Amino acid sequence: MKLITKAIYLASALSLTACSDDFFDVNSSVTSPTTESLAPQYRIQGAIENTFAGTLYRGSREVLGVCQYGSQNVANYYSEVWNNEFTTGRYFLWQNSYVYSLPNTADLIVLGKKYNSPNFVAVGKIIRAYIFGVTTDQYGDIVMDDTYDGESPMNITPKFVTQKEAYDKIIAMLDEAIAEINQPSDIELNAAQGDVFYQGDKAKWTQLAYALKARYLNHLAKKSSYDPDAVLEACANAFKSNADNAMRTYEGGVPENDNQPYSSRGYGSSRVDYWSEFFVETLKNSLNLAEPFQDPRLITLVPEAVNGGYKGVRTGEGPVGEKDDYSIGNGGYYTSATSPTYFMTYSEVKFIEAEAYFRKGDKAAAYAALKEGVTADLEKAGVAPADAAEYLAKMDTEVGASNVSLSHIMTQKYISLVFDPETWVDLRRMDYSSEIYNGLQRPAFVNLSIFPNDNDWIQAMVYEYNESDRNYENLPNNDATYRLTTPLWWNTAD
Template sequence: MKQLRYIILPILLMLLATSCDKYLDVNADPDAPTQVSPDNRIKPLIRLANGAAQWRGTREVSDVMQYVASYQAARSYDIWNYTASYYFWQNTLVWAYPNAADLILLGKETNSPNFSGVGEIFKSFLILSLSDQLGRMPWDDLYDGVQETILMPRFEDQKTVYEKALATLDQAIVDLSATDNAIALNNRDGDILYQGDTQKWIKFAYALKARYLNHYSKKSNLYDPDAVIDACSKAFDGDGMDAEFAYSADGSSTDANPWSVEGYGGFSSLTAPRYGGYSAFFVNMLKSSPLADSGVDPRLPIIMKPANNTGEYTGIVNGRGLDTDKTLDDYSNVPGGYYSSADSPFPFITYSEVKFIEAEARLRKNDITGAISAFKEGVLANMRKLGVSSDAIAEATTKMDALTTADFTSGGDITSGLSYIMTQKYIAMVFNPETWVDMRRMDYSTAIYPNLSRPENVYSIFQDGEWIRAMCYEINEQNRNEANLGDNRPEVRLKTPVWWDTAE
């Protein structure tokens, strides 16, 4: 194994110096590589995959998904004015991914295949998370712990990358099923996700497999609803299995959930945070729920706090900024809710999402009754997770029990059913960048997402009716590897769909 695999640790120590010992909990002595073992690498992999990679991925697109909106009118990321100053790439491939590659190899070297399985899960997750926002990605030329790092890697088409990632998930399931391991998965308490429970790790792999197979929905020759449903049946099958871990309110900013005031995500200054508050689209969706007699979704006061000045739930219109004569205290701010407190988890994927994936797949294969059943469980699982009252859950259950096949096929197609599923999935997946995948797969349809509209003052490169479809590759890769990267101008990249976003 080349020495580069040990370089990532001192790099992380410099980048996260404020609380690195507590954050990483690894042996970072670059002069003693023989001391690095897989049980030293699993915790930083999980933490960095979540708090560095997934966080940066959602930070870039939370306003695109319209969970949040800027307090300033026409602020660049609120109106889709993105450039190559985009660091999801860096956080994923420089910070998080090398730990996955090393864990795969270390598991093999130490006769501990369970660790290889965890590394394989996160290799697939990290590379496809990037690919879902960018498109073509390196795979064979990526650092693997053995070969020298290739500074100008070859990019492979997204279809090929997906095939390799899905095969890697299959291998992860095999490796996590192995019972002969020299080092236990939770040795040193490194498995902060499942505490060594390999069956839950296997279900995590199947959940991701279901998610990625479902991304093929525009590919009539590849989309297989039965394969999606089969993966769902082997994925999370009850509460308490979500792939997540709780952050901490007792440490530094890197210990806290990044969406919280205590975290590092831009909310430490409530007078001028990166985002002014929740968007009008999201707030209004929660205030017009079909699941409650009052019309107000019972999750609203759990997800967010009311405006300080009015006690009401008010969102900011994307691209408009604060209305005249109003301040941030007139809007529902981001920190302090279920997903945005210091000790809140930030899920990779949940049981609720698996049920919504199953509902969509059953709907597409014309199993309407099965779709309604999976949809209902997806909603209720999220409500239970958020601690919604039993009375509100009973009311929502009554509402959903009244749904008929006609409700899911109104107009002669499945659009109405998709609207039920996708709006509730949107509510259940706050901040998760997977929502942007869904919105593009649904072509930002207002029939599916009622009242969704483009931001005001939208970036001038977008013509009427055009929506953002991808992101620009990061500037360092553009400068170093332009020949393999291709045309990275915003007017091209932001408007060009990734492979799974094109119908065939």
């Protein structure tokens, strides 16, 4: 699958618009939107794939160190110890979301209206809600109303909305999409084979909208407005099996962007030299039993070390001693050239459902949802049926409805969401608790100038320097000490 190249981009933090014939090449008007060149059926693939490149990948690249999935070949790597680019505003999810991802969704909405095809409007809103969701979950307050909409003149000093307002708008956007996706449309979603998610299946797009709605409603567990029944209702209308997963596949061809980003031939391969100690040790005892029982996903996700066995590098420390003693990052289920990248999965929906039931006090339903989520992830990861059955039987005897805990749910979700920026949301919601995530500890050599105490953990990202240069009058407090240590709105109790 090749990256669609005809797309609309912004050429500055929020303001300049251009039409591109090459990936990230900017060469047209810088003063007015351009949406006339393509009908919506030729824009949907670009909207999807540039969201992968600009938001999902960029939102996970540094965060995979924060979440202690991958570890570097050197000690003190900035994203693992929360330093350098994190403190100076050179972490570029902001630019990638607003410059490379959001404009495509805005144009898809405009063109869907122009060509009397509200199904494209709905898809634009679903993807747009995802982009805004990832962005606000890493920064907090974001720009929404004043960003590029495909119709209005550019605003070079856009105003921010609070994260609460952002969440209200995201949920409203998803509800609008659910109402619009099945409305009569003159052009079908896959008319030009551009719907690389669902090949024009509007029922599955509806399920994706509900899955995202469940995700964002569930983030609010610390707020007085949290409604587990609303979360469960969204889950009930979301994915039904792995066949519904929203994902991108790769062919492993010559171009970098035809390879899974974290594979040895992908453009993000250097971000995961090794698997982390925490991730590997979690897989060695994912049920957290007194007598460890190895998770069968270990051998599918993590390559065996050259010298044998499975060993991860402590985050922030780099390999100590013989490098061949450690499991390299490339070559497992998520890090091979043809490995898929997941946008949203059935297993995540079931883990969200399990958490909501657990918070309601219904442990039997929580365990049933948890087991279904684990079953789906074992299948997704290619675990042999006999090994999967043995692991699930162990779950039944050692955990079951009577013993299920939030730790069981969140640990399984952590394993399932490898490289997904959603994991950072969960770690913060769970207060980086080692009681929830058994064995979790702060990285070695963490930046003590900003995080001096053992219970200090990174909470948000600094806004990029180009935004502070251009839009300083509207920018929230962007002092690194404040930004990196202050919990986001959804992570504070009312």
